[in-house]
Amino acid sequence: MIQFFIDIFNPDMVFLMYATLIGIFASFAFGIMGTFVVIKRVSFIAGAISHCILGGIGLGMYLNKVHEITWMTPQIGAILMAIFSALLIGYFTIYYKEREDTLIGALWAFGMAIGLILIYYTPGYTDPMSYLFGSILMVGLEDLITVIILDILVLTITILFFNKFVSICFDEEFARLRGINTRFYYILLLVLIAITVVMLINVVGIVMIVAMLTIPSGIASVLSKNIKSMIIYSILISLFTVITGLAISYEINAPSGPVIIILSSIIYFIAIVFLRKRIF
Amino acid sequence: MKNIIIEVDKLNFTYEHLDKNVLENISFKICENEFVGIIGPNGGGKTTLVKILLGLLSPQSGSVQIFGTKPGKNPHKIAYLPQHLVFDPQIPITVEEVVLMGCLGHRFIGLYTQKDHQNAIEAMTKMNVIEYQNAFFSSLSGGQKQRVLIARALTCRPKILILDEPSAGIDTHHEQILLDLLKKLNAEMSIIMVSHEYQFVSSLVDYVICINKDSHIHYPNEINEKNFQEIISKKYQYIAHDHEVKTK
Structure with a gap:
């Protein structure tokens, strides 16, 4: 493990520094948005958004290579699809409550299927595994800059509307009576979750995003007395699991995403066993 | 009249x-x-x-x-106390945080101000729940929760x-x-x-x-x-x- 922390500063292994910095910056967004995912109980929606993103990645690759639309990179495709799917799912969950789970389930699979088809029709071989299970050790400076920009965006909007987000999670009817446009803030929250999901793709991959958005905040909810402390614990737990998971995966030469998730899950199970006061 | x-x-x-x-x-x-x-x-x-x-x-x-x-x-x-508050009891939220929600809607952006906190304390005092200020909302009894919700309703005067x-x-x-x-x-x-x-x-x-x-x-x-x-x-x-x- 110590070798990992020495190699972070090795100029020949700059990818390790990028991976660590992405993990650090992304942990802030994971901690904040993860808290809202847990208290609003929208992990199923976050899962659907993350799987729809594969459709955006596929579309980005296809348009970039086949139609030579240079600005349409897989990353831009992922961001656009994340926002689009958040808006679509938000609309469905507000106006089609009766069939909410079925619709979300259908979108979940639809987005992924579209992505796989477009990747298949894109010339050249692309291994979808790196998107599905993460590839934090393959990231570059561009990825780091994207994560920093998205992080600033998520943090700024959350700080500005924090009280409104908490109120719609706790008592939506009361918030509405206070003149707050609860539908707007619900959809804004989903868009921020979607942006956070884009950051998570490199770290843990599409398949395990839900775990990273719920496990650190699930542990934090047992330790916390209020929502602000839940967010702080959640950020700290995310930081610990991402950095330690990276170090372990580097040491044992294993994919970083699954190692981070296994580490988080173990801490979560220990928290359930030893902190039973509040079962979640 | x-x-x-x-x-x-x-x-x-x-x-x-x-x-x-x-x-x-x-x-x-x-x-x-x-x-x-x-x-x-x-x-x-x-x-x-x-x-x-x-x-x-x-x-x-x-x-x-x-x-x-x-x-x-x-x-x-207008303040309203609902018949049943549908909320997730596992949300870690204190009595003061619940009461502060009564100040929502005063401004478009930003966190609660010092004045909001003063109003919340005043409302909690009026409803005799000030001693539970830092307690978990979900740990209170039905009657205490009700008084907290009235305090929340009163913060906007x-x-x-x-x-x-x-x-x-x-x-x-x-x-x-x-x-x-x-x-x-x-x-x-x-x-x-x-x-x-x-x-x-x-x-x-x-x-x-x-x-x-x-x-x-x-x-x-x-x-x-x-x-x-x-x-x-x-x-x-x-x-x-x-x-x-x-x-x-």
Whole structure:
């Protein structure tokens, strides 16, 4: 493990520094948005958004290579699809409550299927595994800059509307009576979750995003007395699991995403066993 | 002469899935600092009427004026205590955080200010829940939770307080505490209390509006335990309805 922390500063292994910095910056967004995912109980929606993103990645690759639309990179495709799917799912969950789970389930699979088809029709071989299970050790400076920009965006909007987000999670009817446009803030929250999901793709991959958005905040909810402390614990737990998971995966030469998730899950199970006061 | 703050005239309302009215030809006026009871049988339309007053539902016909404007236009003048608070008890939220929510809507962006915190402390003190300020909201008893929710409602210094079945789920001791607090609050604001138990509201109200599809106004000296059932079951028409369903 110590070798990992020495190699972070090795100029020949700059990818390790990028991976660590992405993990650090992304942990802030994971901690904040993860808290809202847990208290609003929208992990199923976050899962659907993350799987729809594969459709955006596929579309980005296809348009970039086949139609030579240079600005349409897989990353831009992922961001656009994340926002689009958040808006679509938000609309469905507000106006089609009766069939909410079925619709979300259908979108979940639809987005992924579209992505796989477009990747298949894109010339050249692309291994979808790196998107599905993460590839934090393959990231570059561009990825780091994207994560920093998205992080600033998520943090700024959350700080500005924090009280409104908490109120719609706790008592939506009361918030509405206070003149707050609860539908707007619900959809804004989903868009921020979607942006956070884009950051998570490199770290843990599409398949395990839900775990990273719920496990650190699930542990934090047992330790916390209020929502602000839940967010702080959640950020700290995310930081610990991402950095330690990276170090372990580097040491044992294993994919970083699954190692981070296994580490988080173990801490979560220990928290359930030893902190039973509040079962979640 | 007291100012009229709520004026309902020939109100008719039905839900999307129903073919008959839940409320029909409802008319009444409420003046400032009055204490009014809304009573009636379950399914008679009491909560529906409250949701119309709050601007959460829109009537098909008739008019509703609150402070001279449509319902929902003065969110900070009306405070509401719901019959059941649907919330996730596992959300780690303190009593103070819940009460502070009463300050929502004052500004578009930003966190709560020092003044908001002062208002919250004042409201918690008034409702005798200041000692639970840092306690988990979900760890409180039913009666304590109710007082916290009233404190939340009071932080915006409302002119009207609407309580929907406040006696549901609390014991007689807490019922009395609540009634004493409401009596004090009535000096500062109008109070509308919905209940299906006349005995609960009888000691406080100036008059009661019996809602059972239509409306009748009765004064406390006209109602007693013997004729109460007769009054509320007159033209009894229970209409099963869901308050969340969209209106036509």
